[in-house]
Amino acid sequence: MGNKGFKIIWVFFVVFFNCTRSYAQKGEDIVGTWISDQRNVMVDIYADSSFFKAKVIWFNDADDLAHPMHVRTDTRNPDKSLRNRLVIGMDVLHGLKFDAKCDCWENGKIYDVLTGRTWNATISLDNINRLKVRGFWHYEFIGRSMYFRRVKY
Numbered sequence: 001m002g003n004k005g006f007k008i009i010w011v012f013f014v015v016f017f018n019c020t021r022s023y024a025q026k027g028e029d030i031v032g033t034w035i036s037d038q039r040n041v042m043v044d045i046y047a048d049s050s051f052f053k054a055k056v057i058w059f060n061d062a063d064d065l066a067h068p069m070h071v072r073t074d075t076r077n078p079d080k081s082l083r084n085r086l087v088i089g090m091d092v093l094h095g096l097k098f099d100a101k102c103d104c105w106e107n108g109k110i111y112d113v114l115t116g117r118t119w120n121a122t123i124s125l126d127n128i129n130r131l132k133v134r135g136f137w138h139y140e141f142i143g144r145s146m147y148f149r150r151v152k153y
Contacts, residue, residue, distance in 0.1 A: 027098030
């Protein structure tokens with residue numbers, strides 16, 4: 001096989017690999033550590049079976065220096081039995097599933113520690129290093145978005 005045959009096979013493999021990238025791999029594009037554009041919270045997004053979750057790994061605790069982040073608890077949770085759980089390490093996003101049709105993650109729930117409320121959630125990527133998290137009540141246009149940047153170590 002000559003040089004031309006090698007090039008054809010190489011192009012085939014490159015195209016084949018790019019076209020057959022599994023949805024699981026594509027879905028994993030959100031996995032990693034992210035910090036909000038406001039630089040007030042950092043989360044770790046991870047896969048749990050075929051779903052995605054996010055847990056709080058840091059937040060700005062300057063609002064109450066008497067209660068630093070490592071001792072803050074979920075005081076506004078409507079479930080009184082959960083009010084003593086630590087905010088650090090808490091899952092605040094769960095149930096997200098990748099949808100290849102919209103190239104986004106849907107059907108999730110996001111918990112707002114500041115209010116104790118849970119919202120529906122979707123995630124989309126502006127690019128590989130910028131994430132849009134949309135929390136909403138029943139309809140996406142009734143909600144708000146937060147943007148995050150990937151943390152590179």
